[in-house]
Amino acid sequence: MERTVGRPATAETSGRAMRDRLTRLVAVGEVGVLLALVVIVAFFFVLEPAFLSERNIRAILRVVSFVGIIAIGQTLLLVCGEFDLSVGAVAGLSAVVSAKLMTALALPVPIALLGGVAVGGLVGLVNGLAVVRLRIPAFIQTLGMLFIGQGLIQVVTNGYPVYPLPKVIGEIGMAGFVFGLGWSFVFFVVAAISADFVLRRTVLGRNMYATGGNPEVARLVGIDTARMKIGAFVTVGMLAAVAGMFVMADLSSGTTSIGSGWELTVIAGVVVGGVSLFGGAGTMAGGLIGILLLQVVTSGLVVIGVNANWQQIAVGLIMVIAVGLDVLRRRTFIAGSGSEPPAEPASPAKP
Amino acid sequence: MERTVGRPATAETSGRAMRDRLTRLVAVGEVGVLLALVVIVAFFFVLEPAFLSERNIRAILRVVSFVGIIAIGQTLLLVCGEFDLSVGAVAGLSAVVSAKLMTALALPVPIALLGGVAVGGLVGLVNGLAVVRLRIPAFIQTLGMLFIGQGLIQVVTNGYPVYPLPKVIGEIGMAGFVFGLGWSFVFFVVAAISADFVLRRTVLGRNMYATGGNPEVARLVGIDTARMKIGAFVTVGMLAAVAGMFVMADLSSGTTSIGSGWELTVIAGVVVGGVSLFGGAGTMAGGLIGILLLQVVTSGLVVIGVNANWQQIAVGLIMVIAVGLDVLRRRTFIAGSGSEPPAEPASPAKP
Amino acid sequence: GSGGAALAEGKNILWVQPMRDHPVHRLMQAGFLAKCKELGNTCEVVGNPSATNYDVSASIPLAEAAMARTKFDAIAVYGPGPEIYPFIGKLGQEGFPVVTWHVLPAEGSVPGLKAATGEDIPSAGKAAAEAMGAKLGGKGVIALTQGSSNDTENVMSDSFRKTMAEKYPDIKILDTQMEGFEPSSAEAKAVALLQGNPDVNAAFSTTGNGIQTWSGAARKAGREGLVIVGMDYIRQNLDIVKAGGAWGVVAQPLYEESAKTAELANHLAEGKTVPYLNPLPAAVLTAGDLEPYYKMLDSAGQ
Amino acid sequence: MSGDTASPPVIETRAVVKSFAGVQALRGVDLTVRAGEIHALLGQNGAGKSTLVKILNGVHPAGSFSGDIRVAGRPVSFRSTSDARAEGVGYVPQEIEVLEQLTVAENVFAGQTGLGAGVLVSQRRLEERTRALFAEIGLAIDPRALVASLTAAQRHLVMIARALSFRPRVLMLDEPTASLSGVEVERLFAVLRRLKAQGSTMIFITHRLPEVLAICDRATVLRDGRVAAEIGREAFDAERFIFAMSGQRLQRLYPHHEPPPPAPPLLSVRNLTIAGRFGVNRGVSDVGFDVRPGEILGLAGLLGSGRTEILHAIYGRIPFAGEIAIAGRPVTIRKAGDARAAGIALLTEDRKRDGLLFNLPVGANITIGNLGPLASRGIVSDRKEKSAVLAAMRSLAVKARSPQSSVAHLSGGNQQKLLFARVLMSGPRVLLLDEPTKGVDASTRHEIYRLIVDLAEKGVALVVVASELEEIIGIADRCLVVADGRIVDEFKRGEGSEDRVLRAVAAAQAAATMATALPASGRIG
Numbered sequence A, B: 001m002e003r004t005v006g007r008p009a010t011a012e013t014s015g016r017a018m019r020d021r022l023t024r025l026v027a028v029g030e031v032g033v034l035l036a037l038v039v040i041v042a043f044f045f046v047l048e049p050a051f052l053s054e055r056n057i058r059a060i061l062r063v064v065s066f067v068g069i070i071a072i073g074q075t076l077l078l079v080c081g082e083f084d085l086s087v088g089a090v091a092g093l094s095a096v097v098s099a100k101l102m103t104a105l106a107l108p109v110p111i112a113l114l115g116g117v118a119v120g121g122l123v124g125l126v127n128g129l130a131v132v133r134l135r136i137p138a139f140i141q142t143l144g145m146l147f148i149g150q151g152l153i154q155v156v157t158n159g160y161p162v163y164p165l166p167k168v169i170g171e172i173g174m175a176g177f178v179f180g181l182g183w184s185f186v187f188f189v190v191a192a193i194s195a196d197f198v199l200r201r202t203v204l205g206r207n208m209y210a211t212g213g214n215p216e217v218a219r220l221v222g223i224d225t226a227r228m229k230i231g232a233f234v235t236v237g238m239l240a241a242v243a244g245m246f247v248m249a250d251l252s253s254g255t256t257s258i259g260s261g262w263e264l265t266v267i268a269g270v271v272v273g274g275v276s277l278f279g280g281a282g283t284m285a286g287g288l289i290g291i292l293l294l295q296v297v298t299s300g301l302v303v304i305g306v307n308a309n310w311q312q313i314a315v316g317l318i319m320v321i322a323v324g325l326d327v328l329r330r331r332t333f334i335a336g337s338g339s340e341p342p343a344e345p346a347s348p349a350k351p
Numbered sequence C: 001g002s003g004g005a006a007l008a009e010g011k012n013i014l015w016v017q018p019m020r021d022h023p024v025h026r027l028m029q030a031g032f033l034a035k036c037k038e039l040g041n042t043c044e045v046v047g048n049p050s051a052t053n054y055d056v057s058a059s060i061p062l063a064e065a066a067m068a069r070t071k072f073d074a075i076a077v078y079g080p081g082p083e084i085y086p087f088i089g090k091l092g093q094e095g096f097p098v099v100t101w102h103v104l105p106a107e108g109s110v111p112g113l114k115a116a117t118g119e120d121i122p123s124a125g126k127a128a129a130e131a132m133g134a135k136l137g138g139k140g141v142i143a144l145t146q147g148s149s150n151d152t153e154n155v156m157s158d159s160f161r162k163t164m165a166e167k168y169p170d171i172k173i174l175d176t177q178m179e180g181f182e183p184s185s186a187e188a189k190a191v192a193l194l195q196g197n198p199d200v201n202a203a204f205s206t207t208g209n210g211i212q213t214w215s216g217a218a219r220k221a222g223r224e225g226l227v228i229v230g231m232d233y234i235r236q237n238l239d240i241v242k243a244g245g246a247w248g249v250v251a252q253p254l255y256e257e258s259a260k261t262a263e264l265a266n267h268l269a270e271g272k273t274v275p276y277l278n279p280l281p282a283a284v285l286t287a288g289d290l291e292p293y294y295k296m297l298d299s300a301g302q
Numbered sequence D: 001m002s003g004d005t006a007s008p009p010v011i012e013t014r015a016v017v018k019s020f021a022g023v024q025a026l027r028g029v030d031l032t033v034r035a036g037e038i039h040a041l042l043g044q045n046g047a048g049k050s051t052l053v054k055i056l057n058g059v060h061p062a063g064s065f066s067g068d069i070r071v072a073g074r075p076v077s078f079r080s081t082s083d084a085r086a087e088g089v090g091y092v093p094q095e096i097e098v099l100e101q102l103t104v105a106e107n108v109f110a111g112q113t114g115l116g117a118g119v120l121v122s123q124r125r126l127e128e129r130t131r132a133l134f135a136e137i138g139l140a141i142d143p144r145a146l147v148a149s150l151t152a153a154q155r156h157l158v159m160i161a162r163a164l165s166f167r168p169r170v171l172m173l174d175e176p177t178a179s180l181s182g183v184e185v186e187r188l189f190a191v192l193r194r195l196k197a198q199g200s201t202m203i204f205i206t207h208r209l210p211e212v213l214a215i216c217d218r219a220t221v222l223r224d225g226r227v228a229a230e231i232g233r234e235a236f237d238a239e240r241f242i243f244a245m246s247g248q249r250l251q252r253l254y255p256h257h258e259p260p261p262p263a264p265p266l267l268s269v270r271n272l273t274i275a276g277r278f279g280v281n282r283g284v285s286d287v288g289f290d291v292r293p294g295e296i297l298g299l300a301g302l303l304g305s306g307r308t309e310i311l312h313a314i315y316g317r318i319p320f321a322g323e324i325a326i327a328g329r330p331v332t333i334r335k336a337g338d339a340r341a342a343g344i345a346l347l348t349e350d351r352k353r354d355g356l357l358f359n360l361p362v363g364a365n366i367t368i369g370n371l372g373p374l375a376s377r378g379i380v381s382d383r384k385e386k387s388a389v390l391a392a393m394r395s396l397a398v399k400a401r402s403p404q405s406s407v408a409h410l411s412g413g414n415q416q417k418l419l420f421a422r423v424l425m426s427g428p429r430v431l432l433l434d435e436p437t438k439g440v441d442a443s444t445r446h447e448i449y450r451l452i453v454d455l456a457e458k459g460v461a462l463v464v465v466a467s468e469l470e471e472i473i474g475i476a477d478r479c480l481v482v483a484d485g486r487i488v489d490e491f492k493r494g495e496g497s498e499d500r501v502l503r504a505v506a507a508a509q510a511a512a513t514m515a516t517a518l519p520a521s522g523r524i525g
């Protein structure tokens, strides 16, 4: 930049700053996906105004609050440069364990719920220690943990849903204060805002970006990257547990299938939202908008009455297109139109 | 090392060569997982000699040949620095499409089979173009394609297995020449040997390692990295199609669930075998031994009569332990005992 | 929606079925949609699109989305386990008549539920056990597999075991193994099971792929004499039984129960009352009993 | 003078031994660095300099080596870099290590607290403090710029600022000047002198011996992991350094080369214009030159002047407008493959980023892209490859245990030679060399100069970019001075000087500034 001589230094500086600011604005992960979200919502709304009916919005937000709680953790973990495929199994395991604690062992509900969170935290700790200390690649460790967790769900329940649960669980699930949404949504919002704050405004958040961006640098400047990553694994485990237990409350049943198949959807959502699979890039808002986008598409296709067989195809297409447009935007605004691939790091160019 | 003055050159040379050979031996990706495989096989055999019965071996090899055919492609693609989550859906889609071609459209069987391969190749081409030209991250592109493929299976079949198929399909599936294994195994072995040869001995193979290792450098030395990657995507698509059609022949039916869930097992297998998720590292032998290891474990646990609930747990544990031991071996023999992270790029240290 | 076979003046009926791409579930949808059309209703199917993941919490918002758009007159909810009961209860509270199928929860046990149809699973399991026990002459070893651990299959297995223990105490049943839903790996597991247990002379599977799984495994393991019983009268299963690759198939009334569901929903939508329990038979078919079923498949265009 | 024996040792190591899987990097090093001195750590590539400072910074943690370390007289045992930081030890690593996705300010204060209330980080505070620090050390980089958009040299400066940001008592700089040119080096030295005046102690690693003479108070020379000499400022002498490092006498630094007789140009470049691309490069306008067979053309200039871009354009790595002809025949170059087909080869300036393939061993690194002649019908002949590799390694004296060794653990100089071997294997007619001696020790440098001259004598046309003006003037037959993407001066061997280059650049900048009637902003970023 400084080579643009012939231009007054001060003007140059301010022009540069201006351009930088602009770059950073469009470089922000959220802009692209937010735009995609708005367009898609508008599209569904025009085709079928019922899409924005209270009922549908509520249903969407409700399910987003479940997966979203995990997505918060997954975003933190991805920023730290790791990921977790076991979240679905952890959600299911924590749910059935806490369900068993409150039925078979007849423990008080709060204790049983804490037990569920503890299970999630413990699994996260094991994942974190294995990845950080034993250097087992996260892919293998957390995929292995996915299997282990699924197996443990069967061991704990012997394959039968834990049912009935104490009444209060159903009440937690049914509660509908706040636009008919209740506890899971409140938890989700509070957790999302806190996590966003941590990421953007605190030393801890800065250190997480450094850890994921370049662990070498992070270590050089004295960041305990091991603790950072292990902490993120534990957090995602605990959040998965909470999500699983909210689903349990919603279903008033400790069902063995809670969380099955979530491993890829959660990662897909946050990656669509601009969080890099390679660490160090992405924002909480982006990740959660990504999750919302996927749910909006899934629901919207039903609302506008797309044939069931084509719905999944449309979800796949839209996911790819949303990311494709985002990549295009980044290339146009950030790296120019050059043909050689710049080390375009703010982009999730190749997760 | 090279500046150890003052020592007789010849002794030094031979000692050095020896050490080099040793280091290289244990450094080879395959050694660790091969060892794990041997230990596990021995373990199962001791507990239940029927594990090594001809029939069981045959059954294991048969299943391995299906997934293995895909693993060949996935290994090539991983070496080039990308991966494909859509393989399972592509296998299923190609199977049902070729089944429909030979039934609903009554095309001759060879044409229908070619049609199936063409579908796989086409999907691979789309994946490749999207990843390389549009720079959509492979994770998103191929996950999207997984959804699209699953949807297309439903569209093509409307959810029903395509059945009955022409007799000859059943005969292909039943054929038992070569140790009772038949076509799929023969294809697998031939493809594996060819792919191994390509990777180890040809210019193409070398260029693939370069592409996956550092595409920037590969481009600078004149390698067409785009063609390399797109080619690998097409190859993995076609191989997935072939695998799907072999399963179809085995079942004599174009079942819609062919390939479901393969996306993670195939990658898990080859990564267990030392192929790096980050590209440029790993061998064909390693990847295939990894797949075999997972299949042996799954099968062996049933043979020795482990409770179903614990089988999945054991699979998860063994997968993690196998990789853990491998990481340990590399750290001990290759990087010295240092606890700092060496820039050890040939290792799949953190896929 | 899919299969929106619309006659404008008909009723709107919603069909909620998680894991909607499972082949068995697709067969149910076919029965429903065909009957629905026949009755002149507009019918729609929603559910998470998977052949393997039974995800209730992902399916509910899809039902909500459809309900946000269309005022349904009756709703059919696939109800194999308690996790769906709260949703049924909520629909009931909102005034929707709700029918379920495939399992028969006791009357009053599910708030909001107006009617249920389907085989009585315990009696289907019992029938299978009785037929196999007789075929085996009261002795032998049976391998038992499920697709996955779910309420329907669990109940079927339990009743199978219980009946066997009561009536044929000399028959041993191995621990249950899970096949999963991917055919090639299911078969490999079955082969391994046979290898580890040379004394097995019969196999019972509670899932629709089971007949293919076990007949393939028996062939590969060289255990042609195996007495195999599995679920569901899809054409390939009937062919296998006919050809002697398996001995019997439990004719879960998949198509009938879903047609029946459409009928019940239609009545409820029209404000009529229907009986709460509508059990259907689930016979064990062997080679001699197949013809009527072939006919039914033919007429269903399958 | 601060190097006098009266001042107490701040850093002392005793019998430090460190080995990596069979490689003895340090064989018992006793180092003493006194308070307030700038201590040069010298040695050939692979002598163990980086390893030693990594140990002193906790990068290689206590337990991974043997020996004792004392800081300010107290024994210490650093388990991590944060332990070292806590003792006031700062470190600028040899390789560029930055957080590309973050801003300059975020990079400078990475890992630090106190940038807002409690655990909070105030963006404003962060930028202010960065600005203050930059003002103090004379850096003109926008704190809000993304590091991804900086050049290699700027990144290096950000790393230096990062080390300075927590006010270390002892600062260790591992080849901080390797990618800087004269002006930037001078500015860095000004900073170091100021730090020294404030009482800081520094360890300074460099292969540029004049820099040692310019700024250091004492020197320790490592050789094969041992201390070969400790030299006080009074005994400083380039020849002595070289002898201590290598056991050899200083050879004539720049080998003799007669400029070739007039001949038609082998490489002609006309109207070469490169559009500035936001964040990646800043453009080149209307550059034209010819290079004869056997001629060594130097491109001199300051950082970011556009020399690298010119080379990259000729090699087809970045899009450009203009004409390129080889031996009088116009060629169309759109990608590297086109340039290679035309007989052009490029040695890039950043070994780690776009030179080495860390996943392949030494041999395959040399032959990659050159396998054609070593293969028949696409199948690589092991025998041919091995002999080609061994021949290449021998002729360039690449010191690696075997063709199968990992490139990651070669020393910088040997990595550089390896890349030379790769580039030469294709038998280029035109050779573009970008910073061919970056990070290379004095004797290897000499070998590289020798190599360049040999190639010229074989009729190869060479274009060389080097940031050390002395070097480019010494090696080139003819020199073009590049400033702001334009050629502003040209001189033949023997006619130029560092001064002339600097004056040409300054004049160009002044002219540009005059045009807008505003003073130039002096900056090194």
Ligand SMILES: Nc1ncnc2c1ncn2[C@@H]1O[C@H](COP(=O)(O)OP(=O)(O)OP(=O)(O)O)[C@@H](O)[C@H]1O
Pocket (backbone or CB within 6 Å): B001, B342, B343, D020, D021, D023, D024, D025, D043, D044, D045, D046, D047, D048, D049, D050, D051, D052, D094, D409, D410, D411, D412, D413, D439, D441
């Ligand atoms: N992580 C490592 N693993 C194996 N060997 C290593 C490692 N790091 C350094 N070495 C070896 O240790 C020796 C000393 O290396 P070091 O990097 O300290 O040299 P240096 O003096 O800094 O050289 P240069 O001037 O090239 O930077 C070399 O032989 C090098 O190959």
Ligand SMILES: Nc1ncnc2c1ncn2[C@@H]1O[C@H](COP(=O)(O)OP(=O)(O)OP(=O)(O)O)[C@@H](O)[C@H]1O
Pocket (backbone or CB within 6 Å): A343, D150, D151, D152, D153, D154, D280, D281, D282, D301, D302, D303, D304, D305, D306, D307, D308, D309, D349, D350, D353, D465
């Ligand atoms: N780390 C890097 N990331 C991206 N591009 C780089 C990097 N290093 C060098 N480049 C490319 O090289 C060009 C020159 O950058 P560099 O910092 O090397 O300047 P220089 O070589 O000192 O100056 P000159 O342009 O005069 O050669 C950049 O404009 C860019 O195209």
Ligand SMILES: O[C@@H]1[C@@H](O)[C@H](O)OC[C@H]1O
Pocket (backbone or CB within 6 Å): C022, C024, C080, C147, C148, C150, C152, C153, C206, C207, C208, C231
């Ligand atoms: O037979 C099973 C069916 O009852 C269940 O609902 O879906 C899966 C099948 O295996």
Ligand SMILES: [Mg+2]
Pocket (backbone or CB within 6 Å): D049, D050, D051, D094, D174, D412
């Ligand atoms: Mg060094």
Ligand SMILES: [Mg+2]
Pocket (backbone or CB within 6 Å): D307, D308, D309, D349, D434, D465
């Ligand atoms: Mg340069």
